Amino acid sequence: MxxxxxxxxxxxxxxxxxxxxxxxxxxxxxxxxxxxxxxAGPGMLRLVEQSMQARARKTSVTEIAVKERKHPQAALTFDDGPDIRYTPLLLDGLKERNVRVSFFLLGEKVEQYPELVERMQKEGHLVGNHTYHHVQLNKLNETKAREEILKTNNLIYETTGVYPLYLRPPFGAWKKNLELCVEMLPVFWTIDTLDWKVQNTEKIVRTVQEQIEDGAIILMHDEYDTSVEAALQVVDELKNQEYELVTVDQLILP
Ligand SMILES: [Zn+2]
Missing domain, CATH: 1.20.5 (Single alpha-helices involved in coiled-coils or other helix-helix interfaces)
Structure with missing residues (x-):
């Protein structure tokens, strides 16, 4: 007893x-x-720009952050999805490797393939916004630009239950005053693999190898078999180099 x-x-x-x-x-x-x-909201673009510039200059803030961490970090990001053929293959490969990435989705595709968006969320990936129709935001008036963003946010929220905080502006074109009316953080990139153009696994992997550094944000698209193959090879190689693969929020808000 x-x-x-x-x-x-x-x-x-x-x-x-x-x-x-x-x-x-x-x-x-x-x-x-x-x-x-x-x-997020007013002034956020300036914050992101400052942090990117600080990173580029390797200021003491960056050095302290790097010293505190055991391993260098990098974030894989995928735009323009989800893709019915290739996104599931990418998700399978990432799950096998226990790695989380960031997806910036098009509203029109979220509407088409909600089950893939739900899976991304369930498996721990970051789900961000890439506008509804892949529009160049600085070419639209503010009402239209806002519509493109908010419609996509709402669709993602309806699908995942999580309201997105991060946005990748198509073509990297952000509209300066937009930050005043949408409470989101724009996320750019440091390595452009040009995967959609080269469609060659080896070349994509090489581009990453040549440019990789602590804090890298790698831009890819999960709509080509070569991109998915390259992404999984990049994951294996970066892991061998002791990199920690993180989602973009972890890089921006360490
Ligand atoms: Zn895009």
């Missing part, structure tokens, strides 16, 4: 420790989210 009581006692202590841990993890996650919500 005593042993049983002691057993119950230990079980209760373990439960309490677990509960405290889960709670502290939660508050960490929530504070990151609040931070993202606070910096």
């Amino acid at each position: 005593k042993r049983r009581k002691a057993g119950i006692g230990i079980f209760v202590i373990v439960l309490i420790i677990t509960a405290v841990r889960v709670k502290s993890m939660d508050s960490h996650r929530i504070s990151g989210r609040i931070l993202a919500e606070n910096i």
Whole structure:
């Protein structure tokens, strides 16, 4: 009976420790989210530009961040999806390797393939916005540009239950005043693989190898077999080089 009581006692202590841990993890996650919500909106573009410039100059802030981390980090990002043929193959390969990436989706394709978007979310990937029709935002008036973004956000929210905070503007074309009316953080890239143009696995992998550095954001498209093959090879190679593969929010809000 005593042993049983002691057993119950230990079980209760373990439960309490677990509960405290889960709670502290939660508050960490929530504070990151609040931070993202606070910096999104007015002035966010400047913040991102500053952090990118700081990274390029390798200022002390970047050096401190790098010193605190054990491994260099890189983020794989995929635009223009989801693609009914190739996105599932990419998701399978990433799952096998236990790696999370960031997807910037077109609203019209979210509407077509909601089950793929749901899978992305379920498997821990970051789901971001790439406008509804792949439009060049700086060529549209503010109402139209806002519509392109918000319609896609709403579709993603309806599908995943999570309202997107990150947006990749097609062609990297961001409209300066847009930050005042959409509360999102634009995410650009540091390595353009030109995968859609070369459609050659070896060349895509080589481009990444030549340009990889800590904090890299790699731009790819999950609508070609060569891109999916290249992405999975890049994952294996970066892992061999001790890189930690993260989603873009982890790079922007470390
Ligand atoms: Zn695109």
